[in-house]
Amino acid sequence: MFENLNWWEIGALLLLALLIFGDKLPNVISDGLRMVRNLRNMARNATGDLSRELGTDIQLEDLHPKAFIRKHLLSEEDEEALRKPLRGIYDTVKTDLNGVKDEIKDVAASADIRTPASTPAPASTPATRQHRFDVDAT
Numbered sequence: 001m002f003e004n005l006n007w008w009e010i011g012a013l014l015l016l017a018l019l020i021f022g023d024k025l026p027n028v029i030s031d032g033l034r035m036v037r038n039l040r041n042m043a044r045n046a047t048g049d050l051s052r053e054l055g056t057d058i059q060l061e062d063l064h065p066k067a068f069i070r071k072h073l074l075s076e077e078d079e080e081a082l083r084k085p086l087r088g089i090y091d092t093v094k095t096d097l098n099g100v101k102d103e104i105k106d107v108a109a110s111a112d113i114r115t116p117a118s119t120p121a122p123a124s125t126p127a128t129r130q131h132r133f134d135v136d137a138t
Helices: 007-054 065-072 076-111
Strands: none
16 A cells, blocks of 8 residues: 555654644544454455355455356356457467567668668758858957
């Protein structure tokens, strides 16, 4: 949860919490922990009730609709039969894209845009030359 915060930011948050809640900070922390504990118990009881009603062992990860269908409604053979045509399409698209990528690399190598010698220097014309005028101080 706090993996993108460094120690200074966590310390500043704790100091801010101490300033906001003051003497009540230990009570606020214990109330928050009690709420998290109650939510975990409610989720555990709900999965237990659902497992008992359906007659199978269900984990929290199994409650996602795709995972539920894959685990309880499709057999391994059905799942493989559904994936087989898609796997063929995936392979052909992948080979086509690799071919395009190789062709782009070949074109980039032949053009070799990064070398400065390939661009000719602009010729200077009388209209583009800058003239320097010397002014006599009199």
